[in-house]
Amino acid sequence: MVTGGAGFIGSSFSREVKKPVIFDLLTYAGRLENLIGVDHIFVKGDIRNYSQLEDTVKKYDIKIIVNFSAETHVDRSINNAHIFLDTNVYGVVNLLEICRRYDTRLVQISTDEVYGEQENATEDFPLRPSSPYSASKASADMFILAYVRTYGVDAIIIRPSNNYGPRQHIEKLIPKTIVRTLLGLEIPIYGKGDQERDWIYVEDTAKVIAQLVETGKKGEIYNVPGGQRTTNIKLVEMIGELMGREPKIKFVKDRPGHDKKYSMVSTKLSYKVTPLKEGLSKTIKWYLENEWWWRPLLNDEYFLRETSW
Template sequence: MKVMIVGGAGFIGSAFVREANRRGMKPLVADLLTYAGRRENLVGTDHDFVRADVRSEDIHGLIKEFSPDVVVNFAAETHVDRSIYKPQEFVTTNVLGSVNLLEAARKFDFSYVHISTDEVYGEECGDENSPLRPSSPYSASKASADLFVKAYVRTYGIKSVIVRPSNNYGPRQFPEKLIPKVIIRTLLDTHVPIYGDGKTERDWIYVEDTAKVILDLVERGEMRGEVHNIPGGQRYSVVDVIKMVGEVMGKDVRVKFVNDRPGHDRRYCMTSKLRYTVTPIREGLRKTVEWYLENRWWWEPLTNDKFFLDDEPWRV
Protein backbone atom coordinates (compact mmCIF):
# COMPACT_ATOMS: atom_id res chain seq x y z
CA MET A 1 0.00 0.00 0.00
CA LYS A 2 1.36 3.45 -0.95
CA VAL A 3 0.82 5.86 1.91
CA MET A 4 1.43 9.61 1.89
CA ILE A 5 1.57 11.30 5.29
CA VAL A 6 0.93 15.04 5.28
CA GLY A 7 2.18 16.60 8.53
CA GLY A 8 4.27 13.49 9.17
CA ALA A 9 7.12 15.44 10.81
CA GLY A 10 4.96 16.40 13.80
CA PHE A 11 4.23 14.58 17.04
CA ILE A 12 1.52 12.06 16.05
CA GLY A 13 2.50 12.01 12.36
CA SER A 14 6.04 10.85 13.17
CA ALA A 15 4.70 8.11 15.47
CA PHE A 16 2.50 7.07 12.56
CA VAL A 17 5.55 6.92 10.24
CA ARG A 18 7.21 4.57 12.78
CA GLU A 19 4.10 2.37 12.92
CA ALA A 20 3.95 2.28 9.10
CA ASN A 21 7.62 1.19 9.05
CA ARG A 22 6.88 -1.57 11.58
CA ARG A 23 4.27 -2.88 9.14
CA GLY A 24 6.71 -2.84 6.22
CA MET A 25 5.62 0.40 4.54
CA LYS A 26 7.89 3.23 3.37
CA PRO A 27 5.67 6.33 3.31
CA LEU A 28 6.10 9.65 1.59
CA VAL A 29 6.10 12.44 4.19
CA ALA A 30 5.03 15.92 3.09
CA ASP A 31 5.41 18.60 5.73
CA LEU A 32 5.97 22.36 5.84
CA LEU A 33 8.27 22.01 8.89
CA THR A 34 6.64 24.74 10.96
CA TYR A 35 7.83 25.28 14.54
CA ALA A 36 6.24 21.91 15.51
CA GLY A 37 7.36 19.88 12.50
CA ARG A 38 10.98 18.78 12.65
CA ARG A 39 13.15 16.39 10.66
CA GLU A 40 14.56 15.38 14.06
CA ASN A 41 11.21 13.69 14.76
CA LEU A 42 11.84 11.30 11.89
CA VAL A 43 15.36 10.21 12.86
CA GLY A 44 15.73 6.45 12.38
CA THR A 45 12.67 6.03 10.16
CA ASP A 46 12.47 4.86 6.56
CA HIS A 47 10.60 7.44 4.46
CA ASP A 48 10.84 9.82 1.55
CA PHE A 49 10.48 13.46 2.44
CA VAL A 50 9.29 16.55 0.65
CA ARG A 51 8.81 19.98 2.13
CA ALA A 52 5.35 21.16 1.14
CA ASP A 53 2.52 23.38 2.35
CA VAL A 54 -0.84 21.62 2.63
CA ARG A 55 -2.48 24.86 1.46
CA SER A 56 -0.56 24.97 -1.81
CA GLU A 57 -1.47 23.65 -5.27
CA ASP A 58 1.97 21.98 -5.28
CA ILE A 59 0.51 19.25 -3.12
CA HIS A 60 -1.70 18.20 -6.06
CA GLY A 61 1.41 17.73 -8.22
CA LEU A 62 3.01 15.62 -5.51
CA ILE A 63 -0.07 13.45 -5.21
CA LYS A 64 -0.25 13.02 -8.98
CA GLU A 65 3.40 11.98 -9.11
CA PHE A 66 3.42 9.65 -6.07
CA SER A 67 -0.03 8.22 -6.83
CA PRO A 68 -0.83 7.14 -3.25
CA ASP A 69 -3.52 4.65 -2.27
CA VAL A 70 -4.06 6.61 0.94
CA VAL A 71 -3.31 10.16 2.10
CA VAL A 72 -3.36 10.68 5.88
CA ASN A 73 -3.58 14.32 6.95
CA PHE A 74 -1.93 15.21 10.27
CA ALA A 75 -0.92 18.70 9.07
CA ALA A 76 -2.42 21.30 11.36
CA GLU A 77 -1.89 24.15 13.75
CA THR A 78 -2.57 22.28 16.97
CA HIS A 79 -2.08 24.41 20.07
CA VAL A 80 -5.23 25.91 21.63
CA ASP A 81 -3.28 28.73 23.35
CA ARG A 82 -1.79 29.78 20.02
CA SER A 83 -5.25 29.72 18.43
CA ILE A 84 -6.50 32.15 21.08
CA TYR A 85 -3.43 34.37 20.62
CA LYS A 86 -3.58 34.40 16.79
CA PRO A 87 -6.33 32.39 15.08
CA GLN A 88 -5.78 33.13 11.38
CA GLU A 89 -3.31 30.33 10.57
CA PHE A 90 -5.70 27.85 12.16
CA VAL A 91 -8.20 28.74 9.46
CA THR A 92 -5.79 28.64 6.54
CA THR A 93 -3.95 25.43 7.51
CA ASN A 94 -6.67 23.45 9.26
CA VAL A 95 -9.64 24.41 7.08
CA LEU A 96 -8.28 25.55 3.71
CA GLY A 97 -5.42 23.02 3.81
CA SER A 98 -7.89 20.20 4.38
CA VAL A 99 -10.16 21.48 1.60
CA ASN A 100 -7.11 21.58 -0.67
CA LEU A 101 -6.54 17.86 -0.04
CA LEU A 102 -10.25 17.18 -0.55
CA GLU A 103 -9.98 18.92 -3.93
CA ALA A 104 -7.08 16.59 -4.77
CA ALA A 105 -9.31 13.65 -3.77
CA ARG A 106 -11.84 14.78 -6.41
CA LYS A 107 -9.14 14.69 -9.09
CA PHE A 108 -7.12 11.62 -8.15
CA ASP A 109 -8.18 8.21 -6.91
CA PHE A 110 -7.03 7.82 -3.28
CA SER A 111 -8.56 7.41 0.16
CA TYR A 112 -8.36 10.48 2.38
CA VAL A 113 -7.90 9.89 6.11
CA HIS A 114 -8.72 13.08 7.97
CA ILE A 115 -7.33 13.53 11.49
CA SER A 116 -9.69 15.51 13.69
CA THR A 117 -9.95 15.75 17.49
CA ASP A 118 -12.26 15.06 20.45
CA GLU A 119 -12.28 18.83 21.06
CA VAL A 120 -14.88 19.26 18.27
CA TYR A 121 -17.52 17.82 20.65
CA GLY A 122 -16.91 20.49 23.29
CA GLU A 123 -17.36 19.52 26.94
CA GLU A 124 -20.51 17.39 26.53
CA CYS A 125 -19.93 13.62 26.70
CA GLY A 126 -21.00 11.70 23.62
CA ASP A 127 -20.30 9.34 20.75
CA GLU A 128 -19.51 9.65 17.02
CA ASN A 129 -22.96 11.09 16.31
CA SER A 130 -22.89 13.81 18.95
CA PRO A 131 -23.30 17.40 17.80
CA LEU A 132 -20.19 19.52 17.21
CA ARG A 133 -19.78 22.22 19.86
CA PRO A 134 -16.29 23.65 19.44
CA SER A 135 -15.17 26.26 21.98
CA SER A 136 -11.75 27.51 20.84
CA PRO A 137 -10.59 28.85 17.48
CA TYR A 138 -8.56 25.60 17.24
CA SER A 139 -11.55 23.29 17.72
CA ALA A 140 -13.74 25.52 15.53
CA SER A 141 -11.22 25.12 12.70
CA LYS A 142 -11.11 21.34 13.20
CA ALA A 143 -14.93 21.09 13.27
CA SER A 144 -15.14 23.20 10.08
CA ALA A 145 -12.75 20.89 8.26
CA ASP A 146 -14.75 17.84 9.42
CA LEU A 147 -17.90 19.35 7.91
CA PHE A 148 -16.10 19.83 4.60
CA VAL A 149 -14.99 16.19 4.64
CA LYS A 150 -18.60 15.09 5.14
CA ALA A 151 -19.76 17.44 2.39
CA TYR A 152 -17.16 16.09 -0.07
CA VAL A 153 -18.13 12.49 0.70
CA ARG A 154 -21.81 13.28 0.16
CA THR A 155 -21.45 15.62 -2.83
CA TYR A 156 -18.54 14.15 -4.77
CA GLY A 157 -18.45 10.58 -3.44
CA ILE A 158 -14.79 10.76 -2.41
CA LYS A 159 -13.42 7.93 -0.25
CA SER A 160 -12.71 9.26 3.22
CA VAL A 161 -12.88 8.69 6.94
CA ILE A 162 -12.71 11.11 9.91
CA VAL A 163 -10.67 10.10 12.96
CA ARG A 164 -11.04 11.87 16.32
CA PRO A 165 -8.36 10.98 18.87
CA SER A 166 -8.37 12.29 22.45
CA ASN A 167 -5.38 13.97 24.20
CA ASN A 168 -2.18 12.29 23.05
CA TYR A 169 1.04 12.19 25.03
CA GLY A 170 4.41 10.54 24.45
CA PRO A 171 7.87 11.14 22.93
CA ARG A 172 8.47 14.10 20.57
CA GLN A 173 5.55 16.25 21.70
CA PHE A 174 6.34 19.96 21.48
CA PRO A 175 7.04 21.47 24.94
CA GLU A 176 4.07 23.87 24.69
CA LYS A 177 1.76 20.92 25.53
CA LEU A 178 1.01 19.96 29.14
CA ILE A 179 2.93 16.73 29.74
CA PRO A 180 6.26 17.69 28.11
CA LYS A 181 5.93 21.11 29.74
CA VAL A 182 5.64 19.50 33.18
CA ILE A 183 8.58 17.16 32.56
CA ILE A 184 10.91 19.79 31.08
CA ARG A 185 10.07 22.65 33.46
CA THR A 186 10.59 20.30 36.39
CA LEU A 187 13.95 19.18 34.98
CA LEU A 188 14.85 22.87 34.63
CA ASP A 189 13.68 23.47 38.21
CA THR A 190 10.97 25.98 37.27
CA HIS A 191 7.31 26.04 38.26
CA VAL A 192 4.51 24.70 36.06
CA PRO A 193 1.58 27.10 35.43
CA ILE A 194 -1.87 25.57 35.98
CA TYR A 195 -4.79 27.26 34.23
CA GLY A 196 -7.75 27.98 36.54
CA ASP A 197 -8.38 25.35 39.24
CA GLY A 198 -6.59 22.55 37.34
CA LYS A 199 -9.66 20.34 37.56
CA THR A 200 -10.31 20.31 33.82
CA GLU A 201 -10.45 16.69 32.71
CA ARG A 202 -8.82 15.23 29.62
CA ASP A 203 -8.85 11.69 28.23
CA TRP A 204 -5.23 10.57 27.79
CA ILE A 205 -3.90 8.19 25.13
CA TYR A 206 -0.32 7.13 24.44
CA VAL A 207 0.70 8.30 20.96
CA GLU A 208 1.80 4.84 19.74
CA ASP A 209 -1.67 3.49 20.54
CA THR A 210 -3.25 6.21 18.41
CA ALA A 211 -0.88 5.47 15.53
CA LYS A 212 -1.78 1.76 15.67
CA VAL A 213 -5.54 2.36 15.67
CA ILE A 214 -5.30 4.77 12.72
CA LEU A 215 -3.15 2.36 10.71
CA ASP A 216 -5.59 -0.48 11.50
CA LEU A 217 -8.34 1.71 9.99
CA VAL A 218 -6.17 2.46 6.95
CA GLU A 219 -5.50 -1.26 6.42
CA ARG A 220 -9.16 -2.15 6.90
CA GLY A 221 -9.91 0.31 4.10
CA GLU A 222 -13.56 1.17 4.75
CA MET A 223 -13.79 4.78 3.58
CA ARG A 224 -17.43 5.79 3.37
CA GLY A 225 -17.29 8.95 5.43
CA GLU A 226 -17.47 7.19 8.82
CA VAL A 227 -16.36 9.00 11.98
CA HIS A 228 -14.11 7.03 14.35
CA ASN A 229 -13.43 8.29 17.85
CA ILE A 230 -10.17 7.16 19.48
CA PRO A 231 -10.44 7.86 23.20
CA GLY A 232 -7.79 6.61 25.62
CA GLY A 233 -10.47 5.75 28.16
CA GLN A 234 -8.27 7.18 30.92
CA ARG A 235 -9.74 10.44 32.15
CA TYR A 236 -7.73 12.49 34.61
CA SER A 237 -7.66 16.13 35.63
CA VAL A 238 -4.66 18.32 34.91
CA VAL A 239 -3.77 18.30 38.62
CA ASP A 240 -3.94 14.47 38.73
CA VAL A 241 -1.75 14.11 35.64
CA ILE A 242 0.84 16.53 37.03
CA LYS A 243 0.90 14.52 40.26
CA MET A 244 1.45 11.27 38.31
CA VAL A 245 4.28 12.80 36.26
CA GLY A 246 5.95 13.95 39.50
CA GLU A 247 5.64 10.42 40.95
CA VAL A 248 7.17 8.87 37.81
CA MET A 249 10.01 11.42 37.86
CA GLY A 250 10.54 11.01 41.60
CA LYS A 251 10.51 14.80 41.91
CA ASP A 252 8.28 17.46 43.41
CA VAL A 253 6.57 19.39 40.64
CA ARG A 254 6.26 23.05 41.66
CA VAL A 255 2.96 24.45 40.43
CA LYS A 256 1.56 27.96 40.16
CA PHE A 257 -2.17 28.55 39.65
CA VAL A 258 -2.74 31.26 37.03
CA ASN A 259 -5.79 32.74 35.26
CA ASP A 260 -7.87 30.26 33.32
CA ARG A 261 -7.53 30.03 29.55
CA PRO A 262 -10.52 31.81 27.95
CA GLY A 263 -13.22 29.41 26.73
CA HIS A 264 -11.53 26.49 28.52
CA ASP A 265 -13.59 23.28 28.19
CA ARG A 266 -14.05 21.59 31.57
CA ARG A 267 -13.71 18.10 30.13
CA TYR A 268 -13.65 15.88 27.06
CA CYS A 269 -15.26 12.48 27.33
CA MET A 270 -16.23 10.72 24.12
CA THR A 271 -16.88 7.01 23.64
CA SER A 272 -15.95 4.90 20.59
CA LYS A 273 -17.43 2.09 18.56
CA LEU A 274 -13.90 0.74 17.94
CA ARG A 275 -12.31 -1.86 20.24
CA TYR A 276 -8.55 -1.75 20.97
CA THR A 277 -6.17 -1.98 23.90
CA VAL A 278 -4.29 1.01 25.27
CA THR A 279 -1.12 1.54 27.29
CA PRO A 280 -1.96 2.16 30.97
CA ILE A 281 -1.28 5.82 31.74
CA ARG A 282 1.44 5.21 34.34
CA GLU A 283 3.34 2.97 31.92
CA GLY A 284 2.93 5.53 29.11
CA LEU A 285 4.12 8.33 31.38
CA ARG A 286 7.15 6.28 32.45
CA LYS A 287 8.13 5.74 28.78
CA THR A 288 7.54 9.42 28.04
CA VAL A 289 9.62 10.67 30.98
CA GLU A 290 12.44 8.28 30.05
CA TRP A 291 12.43 9.58 26.49
CA TYR A 292 12.67 13.25 27.57
CA LEU A 293 15.45 12.37 30.04
CA GLU A 294 17.43 10.61 27.31
CA ASN A 295 16.80 13.20 24.58
CA ARG A 296 17.75 16.59 25.98
CA TRP A 297 19.29 17.41 22.57
CA TRP A 298 15.76 17.25 21.12
CA TRP A 299 14.05 19.66 23.53
CA GLU A 300 16.79 22.01 24.74
CA PRO A 301 16.64 24.23 21.60
CA LEU A 302 12.86 24.59 22.08
CA THR A 303 12.87 26.05 25.57
CA ASN A 304 12.97 29.72 24.53
CA ASP A 305 9.49 29.47 22.99
CA LYS A 306 6.86 31.91 24.31
CA PHE A 307 4.26 29.13 24.58
CA PHE A 308 6.62 27.13 26.79
CA LEU A 309 7.89 30.05 28.85
CA ASP A 310 4.90 32.29 29.58
CA ASP A 311 2.46 31.51 32.38
CA GLU A 312 -0.52 32.84 30.38
CA PRO A 313 0.81 32.71 26.82
CA TRP A 314 -2.52 33.33 25.08
CA ARG A 315 -2.46 36.96 26.31
CA VAL A 316 -1.75 39.37 23.48
Protein backbone atom coordinates in the same frame (compact mmCIF):
# COMPACT_ATOMS: atom_id res chain seq x y z
CA MET B 1 1.43 10.12 1.78
CA VAL B 2 1.55 11.41 5.33
CA THR B 3 0.94 15.15 5.51
CA GLY B 4 2.36 16.59 8.73
CA GLY B 5 4.41 13.42 9.07
CA ALA B 6 7.30 15.21 10.78
CA GLY B 7 5.09 16.26 13.68
CA PHE B 8 4.29 14.49 16.94
CA ILE B 9 1.53 12.00 16.05
CA GLY B 10 2.43 12.01 12.36
CA SER B 11 5.99 10.81 13.00
CA SER B 12 4.71 8.08 15.31
CA PHE B 13 2.26 6.91 12.65
CA SER B 14 5.02 7.02 10.01
CA ARG B 15 6.82 4.33 12.00
CA GLU B 16 3.81 2.04 11.46
CA VAL B 17 3.83 2.10 7.64
CA LYS B 18 6.26 1.08 4.93
CA LYS B 19 8.30 3.93 3.41
CA PRO B 20 5.70 6.72 3.44
CA VAL B 21 6.01 9.91 1.43
CA ILE B 22 6.13 12.54 4.15
CA PHE B 23 4.85 15.96 3.11
CA ASP B 24 5.59 18.57 5.77
CA LEU B 25 6.24 22.31 5.91
CA LEU B 26 8.51 21.93 8.97
CA THR B 27 6.87 24.64 11.05
CA TYR B 28 7.90 24.95 14.71
CA ALA B 29 6.03 21.67 15.46
CA GLY B 30 7.45 19.63 12.58
CA ARG B 31 11.08 18.52 12.81
CA LEU B 32 13.26 16.23 10.73
CA GLU B 33 14.69 14.97 14.05
CA ASN B 34 11.34 13.25 14.59
CA LEU B 35 11.98 11.07 11.54
CA ILE B 36 15.32 9.61 12.58
CA GLY B 37 15.10 5.87 12.01
CA VAL B 38 12.08 6.13 9.68
CA ASP B 39 12.54 4.85 6.12
CA HIS B 40 10.71 7.50 4.13
CA ILE B 41 10.68 9.92 1.23
CA PHE B 42 10.56 13.54 2.37
CA VAL B 43 8.91 16.41 0.53
CA LYS B 44 8.92 19.87 2.07
CA GLY B 45 5.51 21.26 1.26
CA ASP B 46 2.47 23.16 2.47
CA ILE B 47 -1.08 21.77 2.26
CA ARG B 48 -2.23 25.34 1.66
CA ASN B 49 -0.36 25.18 -1.67
CA TYR B 50 -2.51 23.20 -4.09
CA SER B 51 0.13 22.91 -6.81
CA GLN B 52 2.68 21.43 -4.39
CA LEU B 53 0.14 18.84 -3.31
CA GLU B 54 -0.80 18.02 -6.88
CA ASP B 55 2.80 17.68 -8.05
CA THR B 56 3.61 15.31 -5.16
CA VAL B 57 0.52 13.15 -5.61
CA LYS B 58 1.22 12.81 -9.35
CA LYS B 59 4.96 12.18 -8.95
CA TYR B 60 4.57 9.39 -6.40
CA ASP B 61 1.19 8.08 -7.64
CA ILE B 62 -0.35 8.57 -4.18
CA LYS B 63 -3.48 6.52 -3.45
CA ILE B 64 -3.94 7.33 0.25
CA ILE B 65 -3.35 10.59 2.11
CA VAL B 66 -3.29 10.54 5.92
CA ASN B 67 -3.59 14.14 7.08
CA PHE B 68 -1.91 15.16 10.33
CA SER B 69 -1.08 18.66 9.08
CA ALA B 70 -2.67 21.11 11.48
CA GLU B 71 -2.16 23.97 13.86
CA THR B 72 -3.08 22.33 17.18
CA HIS B 73 -2.25 24.52 20.17
CA VAL B 74 -5.40 26.09 21.65
CA ASP B 75 -3.52 29.00 23.23
CA ARG B 76 -2.02 29.93 19.88
CA SER B 77 -5.47 29.77 18.25
CA ILE B 78 -6.90 32.21 20.79
CA ASN B 79 -4.07 34.63 20.12
CA ASN B 80 -4.28 34.30 16.31
CA ALA B 81 -7.10 32.34 14.70
CA HIS B 82 -6.24 33.12 11.08
CA ILE B 83 -3.47 30.57 10.61
CA PHE B 84 -5.77 27.90 12.05
CA LEU B 85 -8.36 28.77 9.42
CA ASP B 86 -5.74 28.73 6.65
CA THR B 87 -4.15 25.39 7.56
CA ASN B 88 -6.93 23.44 9.23
CA VAL B 89 -9.74 24.42 6.87
CA TYR B 90 -8.38 25.76 3.56
CA GLY B 91 -5.60 23.17 3.64
CA VAL B 92 -8.10 20.34 4.10
CA VAL B 93 -10.25 21.66 1.24
CA ASN B 94 -7.13 21.50 -0.95
CA LEU B 95 -6.64 17.89 0.07
CA LEU B 96 -10.27 17.13 -0.71
CA GLU B 97 -9.96 18.66 -4.16
CA ILE B 98 -6.85 16.56 -4.80
CA CYS B 99 -8.65 13.41 -3.64
CA ARG B 100 -11.67 14.24 -5.80
CA ARG B 101 -9.55 14.75 -8.90
CA TYR B 102 -7.12 11.86 -8.47
CA ASP B 103 -9.40 9.26 -6.85
CA THR B 104 -7.30 9.28 -3.68
CA ARG B 105 -8.45 8.20 -0.22
CA LEU B 106 -8.27 10.79 2.60
CA VAL B 107 -7.83 9.84 6.23
CA GLN B 108 -8.40 12.97 8.32
CA ILE B 109 -7.02 13.14 11.86
CA SER B 110 -9.45 15.25 13.86
CA THR B 111 -9.85 15.64 17.64
CA ASP B 112 -12.23 14.98 20.54
CA GLU B 113 -12.30 18.74 21.11
CA VAL B 114 -14.83 19.18 18.30
CA TYR B 115 -17.50 17.80 20.68
CA GLY B 116 -16.79 20.39 23.36
CA GLU B 117 -18.13 19.73 26.87
CA GLN B 118 -20.41 16.74 26.27
CA GLU B 119 -20.62 13.57 28.35
CA ASN B 120 -19.72 10.28 26.62
CA ALA B 121 -19.91 11.74 23.12
CA THR B 122 -20.37 9.13 20.41
CA GLU B 123 -19.52 9.60 16.75
CA ASP B 124 -22.97 10.97 15.93
CA PHE B 125 -23.02 13.64 18.65
CA PRO B 126 -23.44 17.29 17.55
CA LEU B 127 -20.25 19.34 17.31
CA ARG B 128 -19.89 22.13 19.87
CA PRO B 129 -16.35 23.49 19.58
CA SER B 130 -15.24 26.09 22.13
CA SER B 131 -11.93 27.44 20.78
CA PRO B 132 -10.83 28.71 17.38
CA TYR B 133 -8.68 25.57 17.15
CA SER B 134 -11.54 23.14 17.72
CA ALA B 135 -13.84 25.23 15.50
CA SER B 136 -11.34 24.93 12.65
CA LYS B 137 -11.12 21.15 13.08
CA ALA B 138 -14.91 20.84 13.23
CA SER B 139 -15.20 22.91 10.05
CA ALA B 140 -12.74 20.61 8.27
CA ASP B 141 -14.79 17.60 9.37
CA MET B 142 -17.92 19.17 7.93
CA PHE B 143 -16.21 19.84 4.60
CA ILE B 144 -15.07 16.22 4.46
CA LEU B 145 -18.57 14.88 5.05
CA ALA B 146 -19.89 17.28 2.41
CA TYR B 147 -17.33 16.10 -0.15
CA VAL B 148 -18.20 12.47 0.59
CA ARG B 149 -21.89 13.24 0.04
CA THR B 150 -21.60 15.60 -2.92
CA TYR B 151 -18.61 14.25 -4.86
CA GLY B 152 -18.30 10.69 -3.56
CA VAL B 153 -14.80 11.32 -2.20
CA ASP B 154 -13.42 8.31 -0.29
CA ALA B 155 -12.67 9.81 3.13
CA ILE B 156 -12.87 8.90 6.81
CA ILE B 157 -12.49 10.98 9.98
CA ILE B 158 -10.59 9.79 13.06
CA ARG B 159 -11.02 11.66 16.36
CA PRO B 160 -8.44 10.71 19.02
CA SER B 161 -8.46 12.00 22.58
CA ASN B 162 -5.44 13.80 24.09
CA ASN B 163 -2.21 12.17 22.94
CA TYR B 164 1.07 12.06 24.84
CA GLY B 165 4.43 10.39 24.39
CA PRO B 166 7.89 10.89 22.83
CA ARG B 167 8.56 13.79 20.46
CA GLN B 168 5.71 16.01 21.63
CA HIS B 169 6.54 19.72 21.57
CA ILE B 170 7.27 21.13 25.03
CA GLU B 171 4.47 23.70 24.68
CA LYS B 172 2.06 20.87 25.59
CA LEU B 173 1.14 20.01 29.19
CA ILE B 174 2.90 16.67 29.74
CA PRO B 175 6.30 17.43 28.14
CA LYS B 176 6.13 20.96 29.55
CA THR B 177 5.67 19.52 33.03
CA ILE B 178 8.51 17.03 32.58
CA VAL B 179 11.00 19.55 31.22
CA ARG B 180 10.13 22.38 33.61
CA THR B 181 10.36 19.97 36.55
CA LEU B 182 13.79 18.81 35.34
CA LEU B 183 14.90 22.45 35.16
CA GLY B 184 13.41 23.36 38.55
CA LEU B 185 10.91 25.80 36.99
CA GLU B 186 7.33 26.47 38.00
CA ILE B 187 4.54 24.75 36.09
CA PRO B 188 1.66 27.12 35.28
CA ILE B 189 -1.75 25.48 35.72
CA TYR B 190 -4.89 27.17 34.44
CA GLY B 191 -7.57 27.97 37.02
CA LYS B 192 -7.75 25.30 39.73
CA GLY B 193 -6.37 22.55 37.51
CA ASP B 194 -9.68 20.70 37.67
CA GLN B 195 -10.08 20.44 33.89
CA GLU B 196 -10.51 16.79 32.96
CA ARG B 197 -8.88 15.21 29.91
CA ASP B 198 -8.80 11.70 28.44
CA TRP B 199 -5.27 10.50 27.63
CA ILE B 200 -3.97 7.97 25.11
CA TYR B 201 -0.34 6.99 24.43
CA VAL B 202 0.71 8.13 20.96
CA GLU B 203 1.90 4.70 19.80
CA ASP B 204 -1.55 3.27 20.58
CA THR B 205 -3.16 5.96 18.45
CA ALA B 206 -0.72 5.34 15.60
CA LYS B 207 -1.59 1.63 15.54
CA VAL B 208 -5.33 2.32 15.45
CA ILE B 209 -4.90 4.81 12.60
CA ALA B 210 -2.73 2.35 10.64
CA GLN B 211 -5.53 -0.21 10.93
CA LEU B 212 -8.24 2.25 9.89
CA VAL B 213 -6.27 3.43 6.85
CA GLU B 214 -7.07 0.05 5.33
CA THR B 215 -10.33 -0.95 7.03
CA GLY B 216 -12.16 2.33 7.66
CA LYS B 217 -15.40 2.66 5.71
CA LYS B 218 -15.98 5.60 3.40
CA GLY B 219 -17.78 8.47 5.12
CA GLU B 220 -17.40 6.99 8.62
CA ILE B 221 -16.24 8.79 11.78
CA TYR B 222 -14.18 6.89 14.35
CA ASN B 223 -13.64 8.03 17.93
CA VAL B 224 -10.37 6.86 19.52
CA PRO B 225 -10.58 7.62 23.25
CA GLY B 226 -7.93 6.50 25.69
CA GLY B 227 -10.47 5.74 28.40
CA GLN B 228 -8.13 7.24 31.00
CA ARG B 229 -9.57 10.49 32.28
CA THR B 230 -7.93 12.59 34.95
CA THR B 231 -7.66 16.24 35.94
CA ASN B 232 -4.73 18.39 34.93
CA ILE B 233 -3.61 18.87 38.54
CA LYS B 234 -3.69 15.13 39.26
CA LEU B 235 -1.79 14.47 36.06
CA VAL B 236 0.98 16.92 37.00
CA GLU B 237 1.18 15.40 40.48
CA MET B 238 1.42 11.92 38.95
CA ILE B 239 4.30 13.01 36.71
CA GLY B 240 6.11 14.46 39.73
CA GLU B 241 5.62 11.22 41.64
CA LEU B 242 6.99 9.16 38.74
CA MET B 243 9.97 11.51 38.42
CA GLY B 244 10.64 11.43 42.15
CA ARG B 245 10.46 15.22 42.28
CA GLU B 246 8.00 17.68 43.71
CA PRO B 247 6.58 19.76 40.83
CA LYS B 248 6.46 23.49 41.49
CA ILE B 249 2.85 24.27 40.63
CA LYS B 250 1.71 27.83 40.04
CA PHE B 251 -2.01 28.45 39.45
CA VAL B 252 -2.66 31.14 36.84
CA LYS B 253 -5.73 32.85 35.42
CA ASP B 254 -7.83 30.44 33.36
CA ARG B 255 -7.93 30.88 29.60
CA PRO B 256 -11.10 32.10 27.85
CA GLY B 257 -13.65 29.45 26.91
CA HIS B 258 -11.67 26.69 28.60
CA ASP B 259 -13.53 23.36 28.40
CA LYS B 260 -13.75 21.68 31.80
CA LYS B 261 -14.12 18.15 30.46
CA TYR B 262 -13.70 16.08 27.32
CA SER B 263 -15.63 12.83 27.41
CA MET B 264 -15.79 10.65 24.29
CA VAL B 265 -16.54 6.98 23.67
CA SER B 266 -16.06 4.72 20.65
CA THR B 267 -18.97 2.70 19.32
CA LYS B 268 -17.10 1.19 16.35
CA LEU B 269 -13.64 0.11 17.53
CA SER B 270 -11.93 -2.21 19.98
CA TYR B 271 -8.24 -1.82 20.78
CA LYS B 272 -5.69 -2.04 23.58
CA VAL B 273 -4.32 1.03 25.33
CA THR B 274 -1.19 1.54 27.41
CA PRO B 275 -2.04 2.19 31.09
CA LEU B 276 -1.51 5.87 31.91
CA LYS B 277 1.23 5.39 34.50
CA GLU B 278 3.11 3.02 32.20
CA GLY B 279 2.85 5.45 29.28
CA LEU B 280 3.92 8.38 31.43
CA SER B 281 6.94 6.40 32.67
CA LYS B 282 7.95 5.66 29.07
CA THR B 283 7.47 9.31 28.15
CA ILE B 284 9.52 10.60 31.09
CA LYS B 285 12.31 8.14 30.26
CA TRP B 286 12.36 9.34 26.66
CA TYR B 287 12.68 13.02 27.65
CA LEU B 288 15.37 12.19 30.20
CA GLU B 289 17.38 10.31 27.57
CA ASN B 290 16.85 12.80 24.73
CA GLU B 291 17.79 16.18 26.10
CA TRP B 292 19.40 16.93 22.73
CA TRP B 293 15.89 16.89 21.23
CA TRP B 294 14.16 19.35 23.57
CA ARG B 295 17.04 21.71 24.47
CA PRO B 296 16.67 23.71 21.22
CA LEU B 297 13.00 24.36 22.07
CA LEU B 298 13.57 26.03 25.45
CA ASN B 299 13.19 29.55 24.06
CA ASP B 300 9.77 28.82 22.58
CA GLU B 301 7.33 31.52 23.68
CA TYR B 302 4.64 29.05 24.73
CA PHE B 303 7.07 27.03 26.82
CA LEU B 304 8.36 30.14 28.63
CA ARG B 305 5.16 32.04 29.27
CA GLU B 306 3.16 31.48 32.44
CA THR B 307 -0.14 32.35 30.85
CA SER B 308 -1.41 33.72 27.56
CA TRP B 309 -3.85 36.28 28.89
